[in-house]
Amino acid sequence: MGVGGHFWDLLKPHARREGFDYLRNKRVAVDLSFWIVQHETAIRKRSFARNPHLRLTFFRTVNLFSKFGAFPTFVVDGTPSPLKSQARIQRFFQASGLDLSSLPVPEDGVLVERNGAFRKCVKECVELLELLGMPVLEARGEAEALCAQLNYEGHVDACITADSDAFLFGASCVIKCIHPNSREPFECYHFSDIEDGLGLRRNHLIAIALLVGNDHDLRGVQGIGVDTALRFVKTFSEEEILNSLKEIGNGEKLLCEGDAGSADDPLHGSDSISPKPRPSHCSFCGHPGSKRDHFKFSCADCITGDGPGCLKKPYKFKCDCSSCNMDRKRKEQKKHESWRIKVCERITLEPKFPNDEIIKMYLSNNHGYFDGSSGPHISWDRPRSEMLVDFLAFHQHWEPSFIRQKLLPMMSTIYLRDMATNTADELLCDQYEFDSVHRVKTRYGYQLFVVKWKKAAHMTGGAVCEISDDLAGSRQHEVIDVDDQDDILEESEVPQIQAVDGTWFLLTDEDIELVTAAFPEEVDRFLKEKELKESKRGKSVSSTPEGTESELTKSKGVQLSITEFYRSTKVLYQAKPADDIVNDSKSFRDASSKKRSAGSSSKFSKSVRRRLLFDS
Ligand SMILES: [Zn+2]
Ligand SMILES: [Zn+2]
Ligand SMILES: [Zn+2]
Structure with missing residues (x-):
């Protein structure tokens, strides 16, 4: 289009x-x-x-x-x-x-x-x-x-x-x-x-x-x-092109004379009106002069040593003398002219061309319902979570927990932005408290902070769960293998859940600058600790590039992929096999299905997970 x-x-x-x-x-x-x-x-x-x-x-x-x-x-x-x-x-x-x-x-x-x-x-x-x-x-x-x-x-x-x-x-x-x-x-x-x-x-x-x-x-x-x-169009200036099209279109300028070439073109000076006749050229070597003269006195353009004569012109010889050059240029110009005339004729032949309304429409600055002085009303509100849950549950048959979880990256971005301008609520989604910067993560060459959010104490309700950590090492590649062609901006950040000594944490990926603006002291502390750790570890770590995915597996505590968590919720509603619905989980599944122990999900039932994390 x-x-x-x-x-x-x-x-x-x-x-x-x-x-x-x-x-x-x-x-x-x-x-x-x-x-x-x-x-x-x-x-x-x-x-x-x-x-x-x-x-x-x-x-x-x-x-x-x-x-x-x-x-x-x-x-x-x-x-x-x-x-x-x-x-x-x-x-x-x-x-x-x-x-x-x-x-x-x-x-x-x-x-x-x-x-x-x-x-x-x-x-x-x-x-x-x-x-x-x-x-x-x-x-x-x-x-x-x-x-x-x-x-x-x-x-x-x-x-x-x-x-x-x-x-x-x-x-x-x-x-x-x-x-x-x-x-x-x-x-x-x-x-x-x-x-x-x-x-x-x-x-x-x-x-x-x-x-x-x-x-x-x-x-x-x-x-x-x-x-x-x-x-x-390139033969016209930006100012004249549209008017010229109109003039050509209505036949006023049938031969487009006057537009051809610019004023400083030597071919359009007085010379071009009465071109000097081309001097005679030698039929043997092709240079200016005559065969007879060259035979007698030698040709100035042929390198023949001292003797007279000239060299036979090679196949497809082009004489480079000024009058030949001028001649060629003139011919080219003529060809160009006739091409232009042909184009002009076609334009003139086209009925009602050009359409003035189309030109006006393209040049208009009145495509919206606002006036130029005040401009459009553009502002970003908070997502209306509860209504979104209703809307998506109705249209998509998604579980509320799934919807809240998928919405979380947006909420955390807004929360951090609010925090940076001192307008944030106390808790993210009324549930999560900023705990710390967990680590640096590099994704497609771009560095991020993985932020750790702590489930606020009153929300956890004392539930104690143990989860297998089989999934911990295998999930991080899940988003990277998504097929580029098939998937446009669709795969979303998947917040991770981490349990440490009975306390629940969520991990989200966040922009470093944003986190720094929102929690400067925490970031400062994180960077100092990181530096300290690295200097303690010494050179042995230098083989592992800083902040790469491999650090994930080193992190303490237990991690649970929330992919596992939401996939199971969807099976309930999809008539077709759930396997293909979330293609961003495909590679994860491939990588993890063999390793996943039966115990991981049974010990930690869906409803418990949901209550812990996303249902308020
Ligand atoms: Zn010659
Ligand atoms: Zn010659
Ligand atoms: Zn010549």
Whole structure:
């Protein structure tokens, strides 16, 4: 979607992969329809997943917010412009191979292309996002247009959309893909890179879209593809391109004379009007002069030693004298001219080209329901946990404990942010108390703190459990093996549970800077202790890189993977085998199933675990 042809291919060389930390503390506009279109793909891929649009929206939002530390604003489509509706109907007819001559004209307000099912998906996702406390804005027309406007006006730092139209609407940074399991998860397109790399400004991109077709006019100009369009628009300056297209389009400028070349081009000086005749050249060596002269006096351009004569010109000889060079340039220019004329003729032939409304739409800065002076209302609220539990239990048939657990990374991120600004409650989720920084963890080259949260004393209720620690060593690779292609931002952080001497701890992964801002003294203490430990251990440890996963296995106490915990809860509700539902637990299961002792779950029943951790 967006500009026709292979427009993205044109931009692809100018993509940048940005690191794990790229969106931290940045605002980002998410084109929700784009996510839902991906959901549709996901539905086809795994039809066994219940409401994949809600599932993915939930996990991606939690991840975007907590793992990547971003502040997302979601944008939904409003009423598609009549132009786009028409283009869609046309696309439908094209796809079905029907005659295009009698196109139905879309009726105002009665827009049926986005079928009911899709609208229902969007509506449910919006409901979920609002329960998560995320701002959701409705675009007047296309979501990507409002995303781009928010970006252009500085309300957000980037847009997440796969619609190349975003650049035409003024976006400065478009994130087309997120590969969560990568050192550089974000595939970004900065408009400045495109400007530098392709020499194109926004008006040029709009002109290309008009020429090759776009969501609002699929046709474009017949016979003009992306490469021709690119070459053509570059012969105009950013200021003149759109007006020139109009003039060419209505035939005012049929031969595009006057635009060809720039003023300082020597070929367009007085010389080019009456080119000097090319002097005669030797037929034997090809250099200026004559064969007879060369035979008598030798050729100045041939190296023949002292004697007279010249050398036979090699195959495909090109004379390099100034008049030959000028001649070639002139021919090239002529060829270029005739190419331009041909393109111009095609443009002139195209009826009603270019469509002024499309140009106006791309250049508009009124894609949302807010006025320019006050800007949009964007704020992030706390997730409404209890309502979320109800919502997800109803739609996804998830257990409340599972929902709370999956929500925890978001809650801890908010808690730490609040703590950093002295506005936090006493306990995280009314249950957990910050205990300490447990260790440093490196993930895809990015360092994190594993934070230890202590279950507040009054909540534990004196339950004493013993768990096997068989799982402790095997879980840490679970998230790393997730298939990149299949899984977009979906896998979520899995808080670990740890029991030490009858006290329960939760472990979560947190951003180092955030934890430092929230609990500077604790971090200080942790770093000092770490330093002390390392100096005591001496050089023997240096073979193990600091903060790698291997430290996990050294940690004291008993660890229980909560994956085990939530997987069992889901079996109750899924008609299909639970095995494939949570693909992020696959590798964990493979690694651990052989090792897992029967005792681990029996000693520690589901209900006990749930009561201990997530039910309040
Ligand atoms: Zn010669
Ligand atoms: Zn010669
Ligand atoms: Zn020559």
